[in-house]
Amino acid sequence: MPVKVFGSPASAEVARVLTCLFEKDVEFQLIRVDSFRGPKRMPQYLKLQPHGEALTLEDGNVTLVESRKILRHIAAKYKHQGYKDLFGQGALERASIEQWLQTEAHSFDIPSADMVYSLSYLPPDMPLDGRGVPAAGMHPSHRQKMEEMLQLFEKSRRDLGKLLDIYEQRLGEMEYLADDKFTLADLTHLPNADRLAADPRSARLIESRKNVSRWWYTISGRDSWKRVKELQRPPSAEAPF
Amino acid sequence: MPVKVFGSPASAEVARVLTCLFEKDVEFQLIRVDSFRGPKRMPQYLKLQPHGEALTLEDGNVTLVESRKILRHIAAKYKHQGYKDLFGQGALERASIEQWLQTEAHSFDIPSADMVYSLSYLPPDMPLDGRGVPAAGMHPSHRQKMEEMLQLFEKSRRDLGKLLDIYEQRLGEMEYLADDKFTLADLTHLPNADRLAADPRSARLIESRKNVSRWWYTISGRDSWKRVKELQRPPSAEAPF
Structure with missing residues (x-):
């Protein structure tokens, strides 16, 4: 089976x-x-x-x-x-992979999902620089939601920024997070990192960091991930007529 | 449920x-x-x-x-x-729809599937005019398959041609096959007619008949069919990278 x-x-x-x-x-x-x-x-x-x-x-x-x-x-x-090499070849490598699996689950997963979620509410032309929601006519409940989403964006940006500074340093020492080879530690980041990379407002978190950028470019180019991306594309994305 | x-x-x-x-x-x-x-x-x-x-x-x-x-x-x-109006509004209309459902199942379904099947084997540049498989170097078993496929194409073309002449006449009298409205009689033709229309070598069967063409253009433009076409598109058709 x-x-x-x-x-x-x-x-x-x-x-x-x-x-x-x-x-x-x-x-x-x-x-x-x-x-x-x-x-x-x-x-x-x-x-x-x-x-x-x-x-x-x-x-x-x-x-x-x-x-x-x-x-x-x-x-x-x-x-x-x-x-x-996905799960390392020895106990030491395995331990390092486990550590980064935990880091992703506890420190990357939620803020990256929060950032994508908040951006889905915030119009691309709304300033994200802390000036708050523009004063233009808006229903109070709508305005309140926008304020909430701006705060969520700002919090996730701060948390992710700190985390990615650590990644940047690590990826300056090694080619991948846990090892000098691609492992589960990197793989587990793919779905949410891909969502960050898809919006210029969040992609900056990756692009502004040289080593994180290099790492993202390398891991997102793997065949396995490209095949998943194909499967993710909704059939309605481009109609054939 | x-x-x-x-x-x-x-x-x-x-x-x-x-x-x-x-x-x-x-x-x-x-x-x-x-x-x-x-x-x-x-x-x-x-x-x-x-x-x-x-x-x-x-x-x-x-x-x-x-x-x-x-x-x-x-x-x-x-x-x-x-x-x-899909199944008509009365006994007479229902009877006419049933008749065309039978016609599709017994006379359109198999030759149209056979034509699509045979064309999937025949190179687009192979002449289909009865001159047979070109003499160029080809493995005997391959040549035999090509000959078979040419015969299947020719038989399905003949059968479909006769059938579509009847459709052409009918569709000169009525807007749709069973009624003056779109019904199951037309709907049941969509998947195989769409396959015929997708290859210029079989599309000629439709395009060379004025009323059949008009009918095909109308029924294939229905929202329901467009939505099915979206679902049919394989995720690999156009990779997003």
Whole structure:
């Protein structure tokens, strides 16, 4: 039985797992559910699995729902196939990878998701320099939301800035985060870093740091990630007519 | 529980059903399975359902696997919503729609699928005028396959030509096949007619007939079909990088 992944490739959790499966050349099935409601097309990636999570991996008797646990499972179980340095080659390397997996989960994941979320509300022409929401006519509840989103943006920018300063230093010493090779430590950053890179207002966090930029350029160019990006592209992005 | 469709929108059977669901504004879930095998990406739309068919509809207690039966089921059960003329408004209209549903299933479906199949083997520059396979160096088994495909093309061209002459006459009398309105009779032709229209070598069958052309232009412009076409586009068609 091949590995089964339930979920949408548009989810960061799912994208992380798919990238890992591609890196390890693991045969798998991706099961997606699109919902269409009445006249408006509304693809919603629904939850197939018992606990309602947006991601489930089934591999034989093993069922897992958290992406970073799944990364460790795949990298360990399929260590002899595909790209073999993903989980390091010894205890020391493994420990370093684990440390960066934790850093991503605890310090990168939330502020990067917050920043993308806040930017989705803030018009591209709204100044983000702390001058607040422009005084132009706006419904009070709308204005309040904008103020909240500006604050969330500012907080995530500050937190990410500090974190990426550490990354910048580390990536000045090593080519990748945990090792001199691409590992799970780097892979786990791909989905959210890609979202940051997609908007000029957040991409600056990457582009303004020489080593982080070089690292992002290298890891986002991996075939595994390009294949996930293809799967993420919604069918409505460019209609063929 | 929303209606569930198991299958790939790339399949003509599935495409027919999706078009009908969009026409009737029926809420539904589309469940797709993509398989990825090792380093090469090979999306294969697999069979989830017990009998192994490539299409299954579940609607409450009803489970159906044949597209034209599903069309009748959807059009009848959801007659009061969405586009209301799909299955006609009276017994006479219904009878005419049934007749054209039969004509499509028995006389259009196979030759149009055969033509598309044969053309997928025949190089675009190979003459199709009965002169046979050019004498250029070719492995005997390859040559034999080409000869077979040329014969299949020629047979399907002859059969479709005769059938479309009848359509041409009919569509000179009425705007659509069964009625003066778009109905299931027209809808059921969309997936295979679209494939014919996609290759200049088969599109001629449509384009050389004035009324068939006008009909094809009109029915292929329906929103429901455009939405199915979006879903059919493989994610690899145009990579975003």
